[in-house]
Amino acid sequence: MSNSAQRYSKTHRKGRQDKHQDREFRGIAQEVENAKSSNEKYNLVWFKPSGRQQDIVDAIDQYDWVGVQAPSGTGKTTTVVWKALSLLGKGYRKIVFVKNPTEVGTDMLGYLTGDKNDKMQAHFEAMRGVFLAFMNKGKLESDEKNGNIVFNIPNYLLGATISDAVVVLDECQTYSPSTLKLLMERVDDSCKLLILGDRQQAYSIKHREDGFTDFLDRVTDVDDKGRYSVEPLFKYVELTTNENKRGAISKRVTEIYSK
Secondary structure, three states: OOHHHHHHHHHHHHHHHHHHHHHHHHHHHHHHHHHHHHHOOOOOOOOOOOOOHHHHHHHHHHOOEEEEEOOOOOOHHHHHHHHHHHHEOOOEOEEEEEEOOOOEOOEOHHHOOOOHHHHHHHHOHHHHHHHHOOOOHHHHHHHHHHOOEEEEOHHHOOOOOEOOEEEEEEOHHHOOHHHHHHHHOOEOOOOEEEEEEOOOOOOOOOOOOOHHHHHHHHHEEEEOOEEEEOOOOEEEEEOOHHHOOOOHHHHHHHHHHOO
16 A cells, blocks of 8 residues: 555545444433433422412312313413422422314314324423423423423324323314313323313314313313312313403403403
């Protein structure tokens, strides 16, 4: 082998070694970052449930099956996510957050192309925002990767059994009665099942039957004091527009459209 060929061979080998070492270093750095994110704590101290938000927290403490009827802006999802995060590692291994990929108005969001992850990116963007109020992006990504926080859509849960989880079914007024029934049947006795919705909101242009209203009609009744649960295993909590935390305009819009 000529001197120039030998020099080229050594340089080429060194280049491959350097690239290999760079990949190793990047891999180690990523593992350290992942471990750091995994070990980080959630920032739960800033949120203080107020008003009837505290009723939601108390209900979750006392019951494994809780339904929350609340209009937009009352903080029902934030309250439930905050409480769910506080329960991780205390008998519950994960949070399973389910939201229906329904279309809103004439925007056919439910027909987005792509696989499950593509649809989840679009439909759970706002929901990830709720979780990011209690952790940084790296922590959320780590928790999703490790299976501590699971975002899903109804079609991918039918037929599964969910264990050791806090299961949150969000915006249940967008579920059909049969879908909501099938989802509730997925949990075993090691879970908490939290059902959130607003009977006043209707999103689907298909005008399908509201599964949340159908369910509440089966497990609650109304007297002169309001709606209450008639199912021993189930606790019902209701918030009104007076609990709106978002602002005066949001509160007034809710009041106008609830008439």
